[in-house]
Amino acid sequence: MSGTVLVTGAAGFIGSHVCEALLARGETVAGIDNLDPYYSPAEKRANVAALQAWSRFSFHEFDVRNADGWASVVAGVDRIVHLAALAGVRASVDQPLEYVAVNVDGTVRVLAAAVQAGVRQLVLASTSSVYGQGTAFPFREDLPADRPLAPYPATKRAAEMLAYSYHVAHGLNVSVLRFFSVYGPRGRPDMMPRLLAESLLHGSSVTLFSGGQMWRDWTYVSDIVAGVLGALDTPRGYEIYNLGCGVPVLSADVVRHLERMAGRKANVRTTPAPASEVVRTGADISKAAAHFGYNPQISVETGLKLFWDWFAAR
Numbered sequence: 001m002s003g004t005v006l007v008t009g010a011a012g013f014i015g016s017h018v019c020e021a022l023l024a025r026g027e028t029v030a031g032i033d034n035l036d037p038y039y040s041p042a043e044k045r046a047n048v049a050a051l052q053a054w055s056r057f058s059f060h061e062f063d064v065r066n067a068d069g070w071a072s073v074v075a076g077v078d079r080i081v082h083l084a085a086l087a088g089v090r091a092s093v094d095q096p097l098e099y100v101a102v103n104v105d106g107t108v109r110v111l112a113a114a115v116q117a118g119v120r121q122l123v124l125a126s127t128s129s130v131y132g133q134g135t136a137f138p139f140r141e142d143l144p145a146d147r148p149l150a151p152y153p154a155t156k157r158a159a160e161m162l163a164y165s166y167h168v169a170h171g172l173n174v175s176v177l178r179f180f181s182v183y184g185p186r187g188r189p190d191m192m193p194r195l196l197a198e199s200l201l202h203g204s205s206v207t208l209f210s211g212g213q214m215w216r217d218w219t220y221v222s223d224i225v226a227g228v229l230g231a232l233d234t235p236r237g238y239e240i241y242n243l244g245c246g247v248p249v250l251s252a253d254v255v256r257h258l259e260r261m262a263g264r265k266a267n268v269r270t271t272p273a274p275a276s277e278v279v280r281t282g283a284d285i286s287k288a289a290a291h292f293g294y295n296p297q298i299s300v301e302t303g304l305k306l307f308w309d310w311f312a313a314r
């Protein structure tokens, strides 16, 4: 019989969806999260409350930076999905030490706990921003990733490499997943779809970089979750996978789609992009497709509609 899956960052956007999918397929799930105030802890508490409807879900308010208390966190755990992180690119420029503490030191704590528990697979969340401005397009996992534009991707790249060192030293199976701009219900309030939706519903001003002439490979959360579960079920030593949709979308088109759904104009202010912002992201997803059948289903038009319907009904 399978053991428990530990999900770090369980109260967050992607974490709450991953927990839900694991529970729906019959797993026992232990979630940890410190309910960090980067955005509303009330939103995170609501995510946890919804998960607590499942008797196979348990939640522990716990900080991944903690030196102690891991033995009880990993008791009975045989797989880990490590999503807990500080995840804002621009915020990381102002708070590099906090990003290092959570994303690097915290990841080492998780890796050590994984070894202690003898887990058979650890999935580690990384980001498309490790590619920086990119030397080739679309981004493939074997491109250099040593020119991050902000502390956030630098800490994620460090976490990827530390995970490799744990694989070598301890035989830990790790699949690193580089997520590309994830959106959907419960999406992060600091990200573009949510800021635009706020503007459309409440008139707040939203900043659009470079007049919307930037591209992101927007990936709907259910596709990301399918990739996380696929990777979790497929230990292969140490591997890195892109999880994107595979279709870069112009930011100006995201604005246009949401404005059409709302039937009004967003209050958009455009500024030059800060140096920490990549101009264009796009995922080559053939490796994840070959190794665990990753096959994103949701187009940006459909995904933004699902997102907008959720947002407008809140």
Ligand SMILES: NC(=O)c1ccc[n+]([C@@H]2O[C@H](COP(=O)([O-])OP(=O)(O)OC[C@H]3O[C@@H](n4cnc5c(N)ncnc54)[C@H](O)[C@@H]3O)[C@@H](O)[C@H]2O)c1
Pocket (backbone or CB within 6 Å): 008, 009, 010, 011, 012, 013, 014, 015, 032, 033, 034, 035, 036, 037, 044, 062, 063, 064, 065, 082, 083, 084, 085, 086, 087, 102, 106, 125, 126, 127, 128, 178, 179, 180, 181, 182, 183, 188
């Ligand atoms: N959303 C995206 O587009 C995206 C893109 C690339 C990578 N990622 C990565 O995916 C993961 C999940 O991101 P998300 O968008 O769901 O963000 P999120 O902020 O909603 O979730 C992260 C969770 O981690 C928790 N956390 C932060 N510090 C912690 C600590 N010290 N101890 C325990 N928990 C802590 C937060 O409270 C939060 O609930 C992160 O690792 C992020 O870097 C996200």
